[in-house]
Each structure stands twice: as C-alpha cells, then as structure tokens.
Amino acid sequence: MFRKSFILMISLFMILFAGCRRTEEAITFAVGGAPNEIEFWETLVKEFTRQTGIKVNILRQPTDTDQRRQGLVISLKSRKADPDVFLMDVAWVAQFGASEWLEPLDDYIKNENMNLDVFFNRVVNLVDRYNGGLIALPVYIDGGVLYYRKDLLRKYGYSEPPETWDKLVDCALKVQKDMRNINPNFYGFLWQGAQYEGLVCNWIEFAASNGGGIILRDGKIKLNLPSNIEAVQFMYDLIHTYKISPPNTFTEMKEEEVRMSFQKGDALFERNWPYAWALHQSEDSYVKGKVDIAPLPHFPSGKSVSTLGGWHIGISKYSDAKSKAFKFLKFVVSYETQKKLALKLGWNPGRKDVYNDNEVLERLPHLAKLKNVFENALPRPNLPYYTQISEILQHYINAAIAGKLTPEVALSQAEKEAQNVIERYERK
Amino acid sequence: MSYRTFSEAKQSYTFILPLIIFILAFILLPVVGTFINSFFRDISFLQRKFIMFGNYKQLFNDPGFYGAIRFTILFIVVSVTIEIILGLIFALILNETIPFRGFLRACVLLPWAIPSAISARLWELIYNYNYGLANFICIKSGISTGPINWLGSSVGAFFGLVIADVWKTTPFVTIILLAGLSAIPTELYLQAKVDGTNFLQRFYKITMPLLKPVLVVALLFRTIDALRIFDLIYVLTHGGPGGATTSLSLYAYKYYLAGDFGYGSAVSVILFVISFTLSIIYIKLARFGESGI
Amino acid sequence: MIEERFKSVLIWIGYVFIAVFCLTPFLYMIVISLSSSPDFLTKLGEIEFSFKNYYSVLTSKSLHFVDYLRNSIIVSGVSAFFCIIIAGFAAYSITRLDLPGKMLILFLVLAVSMFPQISLVGYLFKFMSSLGWINTYFALIFPYIAWILPLSLWILVSYFAQIPKDLDKAALIDGCTRWQILLKVIFPVAAPGIFSVSLLSFIFAFNEFMFALMLTIDYRSRTIPVGIALFQGLHGEIPWGNIMAGSTIAVIPVVLLTIIFQRYIIQGLTRGSIKG
Numbered sequence: 001m002f003r004k005s006f007i008l009m010i011s012l013f014m015i016l017f018a019g020c021r022r023t024e025e026a027i028t029f030a031v032g033g034a035p036n037e038i039e040f041w042e043t044l045v046k047e048f049t050r051q052t053g054i055k056v057n058i059l060r061q062p063t064d065t066d067q068r069r070q071g072l073v074i075s076l077k078s079r080k081a082d083p084d085v086f087l088m089d090v091a092w093v094a095q096f097g098a099s100e101w102l103e104p105l106d107d108y109i110k111n112e113n114m115n116l117d118v119f120f121n122r123v124v125n126l127v128d129r130y131n132g133g134l135i136a137l138p139v140y141i142d143g144g145v146l147y148y149r150k151d152l153l154r155k156y157g158y159s160e161p162p163e164t165w166d167k168l169v170d171c172a173l174k175v176q177k178d179m180r181n182i183n184p185n186f187y188g189f190l191w192q193g194a195q196y197e198g199l200v201c202n203w204i205e206f207a208a209s210n211g212g213g214i215i216l217r218d219g220k221i222k223l224n225l226p227s228n229i230e231a232v233q234f235m236y237d238l239i240h241t242y243k244i245s246p247p248n249t250f251t252e253m254k255e256e257e258v259r260m261s262f263q264k265g266d267a268l269f270e271r272n273w274p275y276a277w278a279l280h281q282s283e284d285s286y287v288k289g290k291v292d293i294a295p296l297p298h299f300p301s302g303k304s305v306s307t308l309g310g311w312h313i314g315i316s317k318y319s320d321a322k323s324k325a326f327k328f329l330k331f332v333v334s335y336e337t338q339k340k341l342a343l344k345l346g347w348n349p350g351r352k353d354v355y356n357d358n359e360v361l362e363r364l365p366h367l368a369k370l371k372n373v374f375e376n377a378l379p380r381p382n383l384p385y386y387t388q389i390s391e392i393l394q395h396y397i398n399a400a401i402a403g404k405l406t407p408e409v410a411l412s413q414a415e416k417e418a419q420n421v422i423e424r425y426e427r428k
Numbered sequence: 429m430s431y432r433t434f435s436e437a438k439q440s441y442t443f444i445l446p447l448i449i450f451i452l453a454f455i456l457l458p459v460v461g462t463f464i465n466s467f468f469r470d471i472s473f474l475q476r477k478f479i480m481f482g483n484y485k486q487l488f489n490d491p492g493f494y495g496a497i498r499f500t501i502l503f504i505v506v507s508v509t510i511e512i513i514l515g516l517i518f519a520l521i522l523n524e525t526i527p528f529r530g531f532l533r534a535c536v537l538l539p540w541a542i543p544s545a546i547s548a549r550l551w552e553l554i555y556n557y558n559y560g561l562a563n564f565i566c567i568k569s570g571i572s573t574g575p576i577n578w579l580g581s582s583v584g585a586f587f588g589l590v591i592a593d594v595w596k597t598t599p600f601v602t603i604i605l606l607a608g609l610s611a612i613p614t615e616l617y618l619q620a621k622v623d624g625t626n627f628l629q630r631f632y633k634i635t636m637p638l639l640k641p642v643l644v645v646a647l648l649f650r651t652i653d654a655l656r657i658f659d660l661i662y663v664l665t666h667g668g669p670g671g672a673t674t675s676l677s678l679y680a681y682k683y684y685l686a687g688d689f690g691y692g693s694a695v696s697v698i699l700f701v702i703s704f705t706l707s708i709i710y711i712k713l714a715r716f717g718e719s720g721i
Numbered sequence: 722m723i724e725e726r727f728k729s730v731l732i733w734i735g736y737v738f739i740a741v742f743c744l745t746p747f748l749y750m751i752v753i754s755l756s757s758s759p760d761f762l763t764k765l766g767e768i769e770f771s772f773k774n775y776y777s778v779l780t781s782k783s784l785h786f787v788d789y790l791r792n793s794i795i796v797s798g799v800s801a802f803f804c805i806i807i808a809g810f811a812a813y814s815i816t817r818l819d820l821p822g823k824m825l826i827l828f829l830v831l832a833v834s835m836f837p838q839i840s841l842v843g844y845l846f847k848f849m850s851s852l853g854w855i856n857t858y859f860a861l862i863f864p865y866i867a868w869i870l871p872l873s874l875w876i877l878v879s880y881f882a883q884i885p886k887d888l889d890k891a892a893l894i895d896g897c898t899r900w901q902i903l904l905k906v907i908f909p910v911a912a913p914g915i916f917s918v919s920l921l922s923f924i925f926a927f928n929e930f931m932f933a934l935m936l937t938i939d940y941r942s943r944t945i946p947v948g949i950a951l952f953q954g955l956h957g958e959i960p961w962g963n964i965m966a967g968s969t970i971a972v973i974p975v976v977l978l979t980i981i982f983q984r985y986i987i988q989g990l991t992r993g994s995i996k997g
Binding site: 439440441443444446447448450451453454455456457458459460461462465517518520521524526530531532533534535536537538539541542543544545546547548549550551553554556558559561595599600603604606607626627652653655656658659662663676677680681684689692693695696697699700703704706707708710711 | 815841845
C-alpha cells in the first residue's frame with residue numbers, strides 16, 4: 001500500500017519534471033511591445049535563423065515597461081540562463097550593469113571587428129558603459145520633441161515654431177483664444193504631467209533648458225536651484241496661470257492621452273516622443289499632413305534639451321549561449337536591421353549612419369532633424385538606484401504643478417530625500 | 429487512548445511529521461530568513477554586508493514608510509468597519525426564512541470565490557474614467573455632475589479600493605456571522621416575542637450580546653487579513669497615484685523589485701511583528717474550547 | 722401586524738440589495754467580454770455582441786492564456802491533493818493519538834496561517850533560485866501546500882474529532898494498522914469534510930497571487946491570476962474585451978464549484994474559523 005503510493009508520487013513528480021526540459025540549442029530573446037512590434041521581431045528572427053542557422057525563441061513580455069523590468073529582474077536575480085539576450089529601457093541599463101547582470105561586450109566587439117563609431121557616441125558613453133566596459137548597445141533612440149500644427153501657425157502669421165518658452169506661450173495664447181470659438185476643447189500646449197516617469201522626462205526638458213536639471217556632483221545631489229524653481233513655476237503657470245495646458249495635465253496626461261488629444265485636432269503644440277509621428281500621419285488622423293517636428297524650446301539663457309529615451313540590447317551574464325547571443329546582438333544593431341526598424345516600425349535607429357540613407361529619408365524626412373536632437377539628448381542620471389530618485393521627483397514635482405506645494409518647498413524636500421537615497425546606496 | 433507501545437508513539441509522530449516539515453521548511457524558515465536578511469545590506473548592485481540595524485534606522489526616518497503605515501491603518505479602519513456592518517446585515521437577512529435562500533447564499537459567496545487579481549482587474553474597468561460602470565452610475569443617478577477620477581486622485585483611489593475590498597470580503601464576514609446567528613437558539617426569540625418585544629429590542633437584547641464573541645473573532649480576523657493586503661492594491665492602483673495607496677506589503681515589494689532585498693525584508697519584518705502581535709491577541713481572545721481532541 | 726410588514730419590507734429590500742451588490746460586477750464582466758468595445762455604456766447603440774474576444778483569447782498563442790489555465794489547474798490540483806493527504810494524517814494523529822504538544826502544534830499552525838505573505842516571499846525567492854526552481858511548478862506547489870495546510874488541518878481536525886473513537890477501537894481489535902484505519906475507516910466517514918477541504922484548498926491555491934507573481938517568470942509556470950493581472954495590449958490601450966473574456970473563462974470553474982457545493986464550502990469555512 002505504502003509502496004504503491006510512493007510509486008504514484010514519484011511518477012507524478014516525473015510528469016512535472018518533464019515539463020521543465022529546456023532546449024539548449026536555441027537562444028531566448030526577451031522583448032515586449034505592441035503586437036505589430038512583436039510580429040516584426042518574429043520575422044526578423046526568422047531571417048537571422050536563415051542567415052546563421054541559430055534558432056531563436058522569442059519570450060514575449062508585457063508592453064508596460066515596469067513589468068518588463070520586473071520579469072527581467074526576477075530572471076537575472078535568480079541566475080536563470082534564459083533569457084540570453086534582451087532589450088532594456090535606457091533608464092535601467094545602469095541598474096542592470098551595476099548589479100553585474102550584463103555580460104561585458106568589449107572582447108566580443110574586438111573579435112568581431114565591430115566599429116562603435118557608427119553609434120551615437122554620447123549615448124553609448126553615457127548609458128552603455130559600466131566601469132568603462134561596454135555592456136549594451138542602443139537599438140533605438142528616443143528624445144522628446146515638439147510637434148506643432150504648421151497649418152495653424154501659418155494661418156496666424158507665424159513662419160517658424162517658437163524657439164523660447166515665452167514665445168511659445170505668446171503664440172499659444174493667441175491661437176487658443178481664437179480657436180476656442182470653433183473648438184471649445186482646444187488647448188495651446190499638451191505635455192505629460194501625470195505622476196510617473198514621463199513627468200521627470202518633461203521636467204528635465206524644461207529645467208535643463210534653463211541651465212538646471214538633476215545636478216550630481218561629489219556624491220551630492222542638487223535640485224533646489226533657481227533655474228529648477230523657475231522651470232517648475234513655469235510648468236505650474238502653463239496649467240493654472242496661462243491656462244494653455246488642460247487641468248488634467250497633472251492627473252492624467254501621459255504619452256497616449258497627449259497624442260490622442262493632439263491627433264483629434266485639439267491642440268497647437270505637443271511634447272511627445274518620436275513614435276507619435278507615424279500615428280499622426282495615419283489614414284484616420286485629423287492632423288495628417290498638418291504636423292511638423294521641431295526641437296523643444298528653451299529658456300532665454302539656455303539651450304534646447306531633449307530627454308534621452310529608447311531601448312538598448314544586452315546579454316545576460318548567466319546565459320549559456322553567449323557567443324550565439326552576441327551574434328544575434330550584432331544582427332540587431334546591424335545597418336540592415338536598423339534600417340528595417342526605421343522603415344517598418346518608424347523607430348529611430350541607434351546607428352547614426354542609417355540617418356543618411358536615402359530610402360529612409362524619403363519615407364521619414366523628419367529623421368534628418370531628429371539626428372541632431374538625438375546627438376545632444378540628455379540622459380537621466382546613470383545610477384543603479386535611479387528609479388528611487390525618480391519616484392521622489394515624480395511625487396514632488398507633481399505636487400508642485402498641482403499647486404499642493406510651492407516649487408521651492410517641493411524641490412528642497414525632494415533634494416533632502418534624494419540625498420538620503422544616495423547616501424544609503426553609495427556607502428561602500 | 430494512550431501509548432501502549434513505543435511503535436505507537438513513533439507512529440503518531442510520523443503521521444504529523446510531513447505537516448511539520450512543510451510548515452517548517454516553507455513558512456517558518458522563510459520568515460526567519462527574511463528576519464535575518466533584514467540585518468544585511470542586500471542590494472543587487474552592492475556588496476552584501478552586515479549592517480545590524482542600518483535598514484531599520486533608515487526606515488524610521490523614511491516618510492514613505494510612515495505614509496504606508498498611515499494608509500494601511502486608515503484602510504483597515506474604514507474597510508473592516510464597513511465589512512462588519514454590511515456582513516451583519518447580510519447575515520441577518522440570510523438567517524431569515526426567505527425563498528431561494530440557496531440562490532442568495534451563492535450570490536454572496538461568489539465575490540469571495542474568484543481570484544482577487546481578477547476581481548481587481550474587473551474593478552479597474554469599473555472605475556475607468558471615460559466608460560466605466562462606476563462613473564456611469566454616478567452621473568446617471570445624479571450623485572456627481574461629472575466623471576469622478578477614481579484611480580487618478582488619492583481620495584478616489586482610496587475609496588475605490590475600499591469599495592472593491594468590501595465587495596470581495598463581506599461574504600466571508602457574512603458566513604462567519606451567519607454561523608454565529610444560527611447558533612442562537614430560536615426559543616429565546618420565541619420567548620421574547622411572547623413577552624411582547626419588537627424586533628429591534630430583540631436584536632439589541634438577544635442577538636447582539638450572543639453574537640459578540642463571534643463579532644470580535646470576525647473583526648480581529650479581518651483586521652489581520654486587511655493588514656497584509658497586497659493583491660487588490662497591486663493590480664488596481666499599483667500603490668498610486670504617487671504612492672498614496674501603498675500598503676505595507678506593497679511598500680516592501682517595491683523595494684524587492686528595485687533589488688533592495690535588505691530594506692524590503694526590514695519592512696516585512698515590521699509588518700510581521702504587528703501582525704503576529706494581533707494574532708496572539710486573536711488566539712487568546714478566541715479561546716477555543718477543546719472538545720474531543 | 723405593522724411591525725411584521727415593516728420587517729418583511731426591510732428584508733426584501735435587503736434581499737434585492739444583496740443580489741444586486743454581489744452580482745452586478747459579474748454581469749458587467751460578462752457583458753464587456755461579449756462586446757466589441759468596452760465603451761458600451763456610452764455607445765449603447767453601436768456595440769456588436771459576439772464571442773470574438775473569447776475566440777482570440779483562447780487561440781492567440783502569444784497571449785499564452787491556455788498555458789496559464791493549464792498551469793493553474795495542475796498546480797492547484799497537485800497542491801490540494803498533497804495538502805489533504807498531509808493534513809489528513811496530521812489531523813488523525815491529533816485527534817486519535819496521544820501526541821504531546823498537540824495543542825501547541827494546533828496553535829502554531831493557526832498563528833502561521835496569519836503570517837503576511839510578504840514576510841515569506843523574499844527569502845522564498847532566494848531559496849527557490851538557489852534550487853533552480855524559479856519558473857517551475859515546484860516553486861509554487863511546495864509553498865502552496867504549506868500555505869493551505871493550516872486551514873485544512875483545522876477543518877479536518879474539527880471533522881475527525883466528531884467521529885467516535887469506538888470505530889477506531891473496533892478496527893484495532895480486528896487487527897488493522899493505523900494506516901488502514903485512517904484510509905479505510907476515517908476518510909470514508911469524514912468524506913464531506915474531506916470534500917470541503919479539497920474544494921477550499923483548490924480554490925485558495927487557484928486564487929493565490931503573490932507567490933505566483935514573484936516565483937514565476939513566463940508562460941511555462943505562470944498562473945491565471947498573474948496572467949490576467951499583467952494582461953496588456955497595445956501602447957496603453959488595454960484590451961478590456963479580451964481581459965474580461967479571459968476572466969470569465971478563468972472564473973467559470975470556481976463559480977460552478979461554489980454554486981453547486983456551497984454547503985460544503987460554507988461548512989468548511991465556518992469550522993475553520995470558529996469552533997463548534
């Protein structure tokens with residue numbers, strides 16, 4: 001009797017074990033995104049297998065960036081061999097690098113004779129290096145840009161988009177006042193002010209274009225600066241004083257909300273990532289053919305700043321197929337693949353040379369302007385604990401633009417808390 | 429029956445051994461492990477180091493931690509109060525002779541039976557700003573003039589959570605109270621009716637006193653449960669907006685996700701200590717009679 | 722009497738309120754799962770109703786919904802099965818055999834059931850990763866068994882305690898071993914109790930979230946609650962129709978079990994929470 005149940009239990013375990021077999025032959029590539037993006041990766045992977053004979057399994061992740069990070073953190077922290085190669089948001093490369101979860105790539109680069117100059121150098125040096133060693137490469141780049149309705153600007157007598165923030169305010173006020181007669185939902189300027197990472201990206205563009213931003217020096221963080229206070233005050237004024245940004249800017253406005261509003265024709269200016277361009281030009285878009293892109297405005301004393309976004313590719317330290325994984329990495333950042341990314345998905349390649357390609361420029365003419373923006377895009381601080389600093393900033397900046405705290409109080413509190421975080425994580 | 433042979437004693441231990449092993453290995457060991465880990469600096473991108481009370485010192489200066497405590501306590505007080513009251517009302521009704529009692533009982537059980545994650549997703553849709561059921565009802569019935577920003581405002585998110593939690597857990601309270609109600613002998617009611625009391629008086633003089641021990645048990649049980657709330661909040665609000673609805677469990681989890689296992693462990697330990705204290709009180713108060721064991 | 726009328730009216734109002742309160746969200750879920758757009762309340766006239774969402778959820782491979790369902794059922798079933806066996810043996814020894822420290826064990830087990838999961842999951846994660854079990858069924862089954870044991874034990878103890886010891890004595894005289902008594906005498910007699918425990922164990926394991934969230938990574942071992950919680954669609958546009966369809970499918974087994982066997986569930990919960 002006892003023996004029978006023992007055998008039963010053993011066989012049950014064996015059945016369970018059977019489900020855990022993993023094929024050592026293929027490499028696993030973890031990537032998330034919208035269904036059309038996944039489809040693209042699947043065709044790409046087939047091409048790779050055709051060229052090299054290496055099989056690739058796509059591990060499909062959710063679309064949400066935090067969930068993608070969660071999945072990778074759990075895999076890497078538990079030292080799993082899968083996924084072998086994966087995409088990382090620019091904001092987490094530092095955490096992954098510092099946690100030593102990424103395989104250093106310098107030797108592979110040398111062995112394969114790859115030229116790193118074709119990538120945006122600033123991006124590679126600021127994001128993809130840990131202790132000097134290369135740990136990732138950019139797949140596509142993102143930077144905040146200003147979308148504007150060229151038809152409306154022309155109608156109201158403006159030949160060019162505004163270069164400074166106060167010119168933007170003047171222009172928006174004038175157009176909004178008149179447009180409200182036809183469209184009561186019309187707003188001058190839409191941007192992302194809800195309490196999430198996007199808010200920090202927007203704030204950096206305001207603050208750094210005034211000479212401010214997140215200043216880190218000698219292990220100390222400085223946020224409570226006059227340039228930053230002025231920037232936050234300006235963000236507050238956009239909503240409450242000039243009223244060219246809607247009241248739900250700080251409660252709901254994220255990328256998609258902003259894009260959809262602008263696409264319906266309800267705004268003059270929009271701050272968003274380059275992905276919106278293709279959608280604005282789609283068949284059922286009200287603003288098709290009426291939109292153009294420009295670098296973001298700046299304060300009189302500063303220069304235009306665009307926050308760096310985008311996704312990078314890296315190899316797991318625990319991968320059991322590193323050389324195969326590197327071949328795939330090389331394939332993804334190759335000229336041909338990057339060109340396909342641009343043409344098929346409208347993504348901005350991590351390689352500079354693709355921006356000069358005739359076919360690409362024909363389909364996506366605005367890429368010429370963007371190349372410059374990306375070359376000077378400002379990354380968020382390359383710290384492994386950046387997400388915690390970001391959460392503090394999100395909380396306080398949102399409170400300030402909601403009117404719950406004054407900009408000075410908000411920034412000085414944020415600075416204090418951020419300093420605590422730094423001290424905690426920098427103590428060796 | 430007492431031991432007659434050594435083999436009999438051995439047998440009683442072997443019967444209980446698997447249980448002991450499982451509880452020890454997969455519950456007690458992790459708790460002890462978390463406890464020990466809280467004394468270490470355990471961050472994925474730094475060297476692991478013993479720092480004694482380092483994590484706790486940081487914790488006591490952490491406004492986010494206090495925010496989580498404030499929210500958790502407020503949530504427990506509001507949520508559990510409503511659940512007990514509502515559960516009592518439901519139980520009173522189910523205790524009466526009503527047609528299709530089985531149907532009503534099943535209705536009451538359903539919210540409890542489904543996974544909390546699925547329930548949370550459902551409520552996420554109900555609270556949708558543009559087309560959710562909640563705003564539809566509020567506007568159509570005139571409770572509010574415009575759509576309420578449930579999940580985007582701290583007050584809205586708080587009450588959104590409370591309502592969703594009440595919906596999910598009132599069934600459990602109802603069942604417990606119903607059992608308590610059915611244990612009250614009907615002769616007491618009949619006698620009181622003969623004596624000429626009305627039903628309110630019967631409620632206050634008979635039902636409440638006899639139900640009190642069960643009420644206390646349900647109250648404590650729900651409090652301990654609400655203390656560790658995670659699933660609903662993780663899915664419905666993610667602790668937002670801006671950390672306004674972050675419970676202690678969620679606060680610890682966020683640190684685990686950021687790679688800081690030491691700090692997350694410290695938060696978990698604090699939660700454990702609070703919960704354990706309440707559990708001891710619960711066990712002492714419940715004072716189980718040991719008939720026939 | 723007026724008072725009786727008043728009371729009846731109150732009860733009827735309460736009756737309707739309970740039914741509406743409990744069922745409305747479910748009805749909403751089903752309606753949305755059948756609609757072509759989640760906007761149905763505002764655009765009542767323009768919505769089409771069909772099973773399209775169900776079809777896409779069940780057939781789309783990259784959504785892995787069927788994998789989640791399979792994982793959930795296997796993990797919950799296996800956990801519940803072993804939990805009953807282990808709890809059954811333990812309950813027997815507590816109610817029948819003279820076990821020193823049995824009250825201590827009972828209360829220890831009770832206290833353990835009230836531990837916050839977050840206090841376990843951190844170390845459990847490290848433990849499981851060192852065994853290489855993350856993202857396998859084992860990572861879930863073992864903790865689940867341990868997690869549902871307390872309630873199962875208490876319920877079975879309360880059922881077993883009511884079975885007269887004379888049955889045991891008679892079987893002993895006939896020369897049965899304790900094993901045989903347990904399996905051939907006690908289990909059959911306590912069948913309703915065993916059944917309650919199976920139902921409750923399965924339901925608890927099926928609904929569990931936090932362990933599944935932290936100890937699994939992808940479709941190979943992920944369960945339904947986590948699958949539905951993390952279900953996303955295009956950039957920010959959440960596919961509510963699909964989510965509700967998936968939720969409805971996931972919820973059907975539990976709902977059916979609850980409706981049909983409500984008596985057993987209620988009995989089990991009651992015995993597990995308060996004595997007598």
